Amino acid sequence: xxxxxxxxxxxxxxxxxxxxxxxxxxxxxxxxxxxxxxxxxxxxxxxxxxxxxxxxxxxxxxxxxxxxxxxxxxxxxxxxxxxxxxxxxxxxxxxxxxxxxxxxxxxxxxxxxxxxxxxxxxxxxxxxxxxxxxxxxxxxxxxxxxxxxxxxxxxxxxxxxxxxxx
Amino acid sequence: xxxxxxxxxxxxxxxxxxxxxxxxxxxxxxxxxxxxxxxxxxxxxxxxxxxxxxxxxxxxxxxxxxxxxxxxxxxxxxxxxxxxxxxxxxxxxxxxxxxxxxxxxxxxxxxxxxxxxxxxxxxxxxxxxxxxxxxxxxxxxxxxxxxxxxxxxxxxxxxxxxxxxxxxxxxxxxxxxxxxxxxxxxxxxxxxxxxxxxxxxxxxxxxxxxxxxxxxxxxxxxxxxxxxxxxxxxxxxxxxxxxxxxxxxxxxxxxxxxxxxxxxxxxxxxxxxxxxxxxxxxxxxxxxxxxxxxxxxxxxxxxxxxxxxxxxxxxxxxxxxxxxxxxxxxxxxxxxxxxxxxxxxxxxxxxxxxxxxxxxxxxxxxxxxxxxxxxxxxxxxxxxxxxxxxxxxxxxxxxxxxxxxxxxxxxxxxxxxxxxxxxxxxxxxxxxxxxxxxxxxxxxxxxxxxxxxxxxxxxxxxxxxxxxxxxxxxxxxxxxxxxxxxxxxxxxxxxxx
Numbered sequence: 001x002x003x004x005x006x007x008x009x010x011x012x013x014x015x016x017x018x019x020x021x022x023x024x025x026x027x028x029x030x031x032x033x034x035x036x037x038x039x040x041x042x043x044x045x046x047x048x049x050x051x052x053x054x055x056x057x058x059x060x061x062x063x064x065x066x067x068x069x070x071x072x073x074x075x076x077x078x079x080x081x082x083x084x085x086x087x088x089x090x091x092x093x094x095x096x097x098x099x100x101x102x103x104x105x106x107x108x109x110x111x112x113x114x115x116x117x118x119x120x121x122x123x124x125x126x127x128x129x130x131x132x133x134x135x136x137x138x139x140x141x142x143x144x145x146x147x148x149x150x151x152x153x154x155x156x157x158x159x160x161x162x163x164x165x166x
Numbered sequence: 167x168x169x170x171x172x173x174x175x176x177x178x179x180x181x182x183x184x185x186x187x188x189x190x191x192x193x194x195x196x197x198x199x200x201x202x203x204x205x206x207x208x209x210x211x212x213x214x215x216x217x218x219x220x221x222x223x224x225x226x227x228x229x230x231x232x233x234x235x236x237x238x239x240x241x242x243x244x245x246x247x248x249x250x251x252x253x254x255x256x257x258x259x260x261x262x263x264x265x266x267x268x269x270x271x272x273x274x275x276x277x278x279x280x281x282x283x284x285x286x287x288x289x290x291x292x293x294x295x296x297x298x299x300x301x302x303x304x305x306x307x308x309x310x311x312x313x314x315x316x317x318x319x320x321x322x323x324x325x326x327x328x329x330x331x332x333x334x335x336x337x338x339x340x341x342x343x344x345x346x347x348x349x350x351x352x353x354x355x356x357x358x359x360x361x362x363x364x365x366x367x368x369x370x371x372x373x374x375x376x377x378x379x380x381x382x383x384x385x386x387x388x389x390x391x392x393x394x395x396x397x398x399x400x401x402x403x404x405x406x407x408x409x410x411x412x413x414x415x416x417x418x419x420x421x422x423x424x425x426x427x428x429x430x431x432x433x434x435x436x437x438x439x440x441x442x443x444x445x446x447x448x449x450x451x452x453x454x455x456x457x458x459x460x461x462x463x464x465x466x467x468x469x470x471x472x473x474x475x476x477x478x479x480x481x482x483x484x485x486x487x488x489x490x491x492x493x494x495x496x497x498x499x500x501x502x503x504x505x506x507x508x509x510x511x512x513x514x515x516x517x518x519x520x521x522x523x524x525x526x527x528x529x530x531x532x533x534x535x536x537x538x539x540x541x542x543x544x545x546x547x548x549x550x551x552x553x554x555x556x557x558x559x560x561x562x563x564x565x566x567x568x569x570x571x572x573x574x575x576x577x578x579x580x581x582x583x584x585x586x587x588x589x590x591x592x593x594x595x596x597x598x599x600x601x602x603x604x605x606x607x608x609x610x611x612x613x614x615x616x617x618x619x620x621x622x623x624x625x626x627x628x629x630x631x632x633x634x635x636x637x638x639x640x641x642x643x644x645x646x647x648x649x650x651x652x653x654x655x656x657x658x659x660x661x662x663x
Contacts (some may be wrong), residue, residue, distance in 0.1 A: 010593060013591065013592035013593060014327075014330070014592065016592065017330065017333070017589070017592045017594055018333075021333055021337060024337065024340060025340075028340055028343075028355065031354075031355045031357055032354065032355065035352070035354055036352065038349075038350035038351075038352065040618070041349055041350050041614065041618065042617050042618060042621060042622025043614060043617055043622060044350070045347035045349070045350045045352045045354045046354065047614075048343075048609075048610040048613065048614070049340065049343040049354065049355065052336055052339050052340055052343070052606075053340060055336055056333060056336045056337065056340065059329055059332055059333050059336070060333060062329060063329050063330065063333065066329070092389060093386050093387060094386055094388070094389060095386055097385040097386050097388055098382050098383065098385045098386050098587065100385070101381065101382050101385040101555070101559075102382060102584055102587075105378075105382075105559060105580055105583075106580065108559075108563075109563070109573070109576050109577060109580055112563075112573065112576075113573060117563075121560045121563075124556060124559070124560065125556040125557060125560060128385075128552075128555065128556040128559070129552045129553060129556050131552075132385060132388035132550075132551060132552035132555060132556075133388075133550060133552035133553075134389070134550070134552075139550065139552070142553065143552065143553060146553045146557065147556070150557050150560065151560070154560060154561070154564060158564055158568075
């Protein structure tokens with residue numbers, strides 16, 4: 001990725017972040033519209049969240065304007081201290097693995113009340129491990145042992161500690 | 167607070183076991199690239215529920231110290247910093263290890279970590295009571311101004327854009343508001359959902375932001391492989407001459423680490439960068455830095471361990487965490503219904519004592535474990551992430567369930583894990599988000615208590631010198647980087663024109 005692409009990606013990320021923050025601020029303000037006032041409290045329960053949302057709105061608009069005007073939004077340009085980043089590019093980064101991790105995690109949590117914690121956890125560890133592993137027979141055998149041992153072990157261990165699991 | 171009693175308690179069998187376990191786990195996670203001590207702290211938070219408060223603090227403090235220290239092992243041997251704070255250690259540690267002296271490189275780093283940590287423990291013990299006494303004169307407005315200043319400082323001093331840092335902090339504050347308003351007892355921002363009456367569980371949000379987001383991000387790097395290593399440990403023990411030669415460097419770097427640690431929200435990585443730069447700037451042989459030079463390793467490692475004690479000082483005396491990792495420690499105290507601040511020393515002296523004693527003892531334990539086991543710990547890197555990441559995710563789920571047994575908390579954790587992952591992708595710092603989440607209830611409570619006392623008038627806030635001082639610092643810290651950035655943008659234009 002060259003410097004131009006990196007800057008462009010960062011600007012898109014900043015714009016998306018600013019828009020998301022504007023949405024969050026407006027949603028908060030909307031949620032506070034009917035908040036009643038307490039008789040003994042001079043500002044009420046809505047005041048501080050409303051002020052915070054207003055600050056978020058103002059800063060997000062400011063960030064959006066900076067992106068629009070192509071002013072630098074690079075962290076290093078504004079931070080008081082900057083760090084060196086050691087970049088190791090000797091292996092391939094696979095972004096789809098993160099997408100798989102998100103998807104499988106959602107399915108895992110949704111399945112937990114249906115099939116129970118132990119089964120859901122074992123299947124989840126097997127599935128995510130399968131996606132992430134190199135898939136040699138040895139790796140898959142180890143994965144299966146790890147998943148079953150941990151899934152059953154954690155379930156039994158935590159039930160023994162009286163932690164309520166689905 | 168009787169420090170001797172605290173040491174005796176920590177050295178009794180069960181707390182000592184917790185301390186050794188926490189330090190070891192911290193070192194291991196610190197050494198592994200990707201996973202950080204902060205994630206482990208978040209992950210271990212729910213497991214402290216059933217412990218006595220002092221024991222929970224011992225476990226968390228030892229993980230904190232171990233996590234900061236472990237990063238140097240892989241940074242030195244493989245140029246892969248296990249922790250962000252160990253990035254600077256790679257600059258001289260790796261060239262020295264590659265040049266045939268891995269034992270000496272590790273020895274310098276481990277010894278500097280121990281001395282830096284010990285000096286910061288001294289600062290913690292000597293400065294905390296003094297700072298707590300000072301904070302006793304603060305009223306609600308001063309406390310609010312202090313939290314306000316802390317939030318601005320966190321956003322300004324953390325690495326990244328000031329605007330994005332502030333937005334992240336304010337976003338964290340917004341996340342803390344739903345549920346029952348403690349001052350009026352009214353429900354707010356529940357949007358008609360019964361589950362929201364209790365608000366978002368702070369633990370679930372922290373677990374999501376620190377641990378789940380890291381698992382999701384780390385999944386991308388699951389195919390990363392590391393070279394086999396078989397280094398010798400010759401030279402790992404330093405001679406008395408080495409300590410004398412490095413004395414001033416260690417002292418200076420440790421003071422830098424302690425000072426930066428005390429600034430709200432600034433982590434150990436900034437300490438090591440500033441200490442390394444200072445050592446290089448003041449050196450008679452700056453050209454040797456980056457080539458495997460003793461002074462570089464010592465400066466970086468003594469500063470990042472000194473940061474730990476510095477970060478704990480404002481946390482226990484003012485309730486303001488000095489680093490993102492310290493904010494999780496703060497959350498642990500709050501979950502045990504312990505309010506950090508000046509009264510902590512009188513209300514919970516056992517907790518203060520346990521924290522101080524375990525800080526020093528875990529540094530000593532860290533030294534022993536790393537001297538004896540650094541090579542074996544480094545080899546844990548070969549365990550494929552395909553086995554580790556799913557297991558961590560399952561532990562996160564357990565952590566979220568442990569608080570109330572509600573599936574809603576697991577969904578909250580997952581949602582904030584995805585949010586945290588996306589924020590990291592957009593280069594938005596997560597530290598201010600978590601600190602905003604933790605400090606918002608304190609800031610709101612103090613402001614509203616002050617306003618109730620003045621019948622809603624805000625002006626007394628600006629008539630109190632201490633509060634005005636905090637506001638002045640906050641405004642200066644906000645304006646300075648923006649002004650500096652503006653000047654930087656104008657300077658090339660002027661030169662070109």
